[in-house]
């Protein structure tokens with residue numbers, strides 16, 4: 001029979017984030033002037049005992065003497081502690097119930113408040129070893145059961161000697177008393193648990209430092225280990241991505257490196273080694289060579305809207321999912337469109353130029369309110385539809401045309417032909433996407449079909465509008481004005497010069513592709529993209545991925561999730577299910593989606609599996625990437 005393995009786990013500051021007696025002191029003295037004084041005295045005594053500087057029994061007696069608790073207070077303490085369970089313990093809840101025969105809580109704390117907390121995790125009552133309070137007939141705590149070995153100096157060692165566990169013992173805790181078990185030869189490995197507190201004296205004695213439970217499970221190759229402990233996930237953020245993004249990813253437990261600028265191809269090929277998650281903006285060229293140089297890369301976050309800088313095909317071929325922030329700056333673009341429409345209708349750009357030339361032209365000629373005017377939106381996507389709402393709030397009459405069926409918002413009117421829109425509207429605003437067919441889409445012919453005196457706005461894509469034809473229409477007076485934010489050729493950076501394509505036109509607004517450039521949009525992006533990254537790592541959800549089949553997955557509470565990315569050839573699902581059947585796995589749920597290139601299969605199973613299952617899944621022909629979540 002295989003050697004049994006026991007997990008001996010401390011409670012205070014290990015299973016929970018806190019020392020329970022500190023919390024009890026807060027409960028008892030909340031709102032009184034004793035709170036600070038007693039609280040710090042208790043902390044001091046706890047630290048002295050944990051660091052081995054004060055005998056345990058002495059520390060316990062002194063601490064209890066400071067606390068005037070009743071059974072009701074102890075019950076309240078349990079409720080508080082349930083909210084303060086360590087994050088990695090919560091994440092690995094399934095491990096505790098699955099290993100319930102082998103998990104022992106060994107604590108110098110009190111079973112009275114420990115049991116309700118750990119039992120929620122499936123830990124057996126008889127495996128909880130801790131002190132117990134004594135109460136009088138008024139349910140007031142009078143002391144503790146002094147015959148319990150855990151109330152004594154080196155109590156954990158005495159208890160472990162009595163238990164004499166037959167198997168391999170791993171001790172996990174933050175205190176010196178946990179190390180003593182290992183020192184006495186009663187455990188194979190002592191894991192100094194540092195998720196909540198790092199005690200240097202204890203760390204110095206550790207066989208292994210573990211900053212989370214994930215790391216412990218991973219290091220012993222436990223079948224319930226997450227495919228990778230979060231603290232080992234490396235994130236590289238380039239191009240000075242907003243600091244909130246770094247914070248969000250660090251809060252999740254990842255190691256994050258943030259660099260100020262972009263890297264060139266060779267630098268990135270070097271730097272990307274060992275990186276699991278890459279975050280870039282528009283200047284980093286993620287070429288096939290870089291993707292091929294990456295040895296751990298699972299996902300790329302583009303902290304911007306466009307993904308032209310990324311070789312999406314190379315990412316897909318290597319099972320790297322790419323996310324961007326498609327609507328983080330939608331509102332910013334819409335506000336700019338609204339502002340420009342109002343300015344153009346009032347001839348403000350013309351008036352400003354006249355003022356610059358020293359001309360005073362106080363006249364209402366050609367100036368209109370936007371109220372009651374007809375706005376035609378071409379492309380009723382994220383931006384177009386939001387513009388529809390805001391324009392309507394200003395009193396405009398909204399019409400739209402889209403190549404696909406889109407729900408009309410508010411009182412907007414859907415038109416079935418572009419010509420109809422052009423001949424109806426006073427303002428035409430383009431919000432189509434960058435698909436290849438849209439290059440040169442809006443020609444002189446379309447401009448000619450617009451109403452005389454109409455206005456054209458393009459904040460979508462540079463190559464969409466024929467600028468020469470627009471120039472002629474503005475000069476001839478067929479159009480009354482235009483706003484252009486995007487150009488067929490744009491400078492690569494702010495140091496390059498720009499040769500304005502439209503000249504000698506007065507009622508014109510030219511801007512350097514700043515439709516979405518606001519600080520709010522940057523903040524939204526810094527929130528949205530890390531959110532997508534974390535969701536993909538934690539659940540496998542690829543919803544909103546630019547290059548992966550989109551699958552939205554629930555978080556799996558109990559069981560294991562296997563994520564299989566493969567070339568889109570027939571028969572893979574059948575082969576996978578043969579492997580699950582061969583290993584006797586019960587499938588709880590299975591999700592499959594494919595695109596032209598790849599298939600993405602997510603399978604949830606409910607019982608422990610042998611490592612050979614993973615090998616068998618990995619070795620299915622045409623597998624690109626495979627990972628397990630729990």
Ligand SMILES: NC(=O)c1ccc[n+]([C@@H]2O[C@H](COP(=O)([O-])OP(=O)(O)OC[C@H]3O[C@@H](n4cnc5c(N)ncnc54)[C@H](O)[C@@H]3O)[C@@H](O)[C@H]2O)c1
Pocket residue numbers: 305326327329330333378379380381382383384401402403404406431432433434435438441459460461485486513514515516517
């Ligand atoms: N100026 C800026 O700084 C800035 C900022 C953000 C986005 N953009 C650009 O704005 C555009 C719209 O962005 P979005 O987020 O609303 O995109 P989206 O994908 O949500 O919407 C595009 C819509 O256009 C429709 N469409 C595509 N081709 C069409 C055509 N030929 N005729 C009619 N409808 C067509 C699509 O069906 C879709 O509904 C994009 O081109 C984007 O690159 C510019």
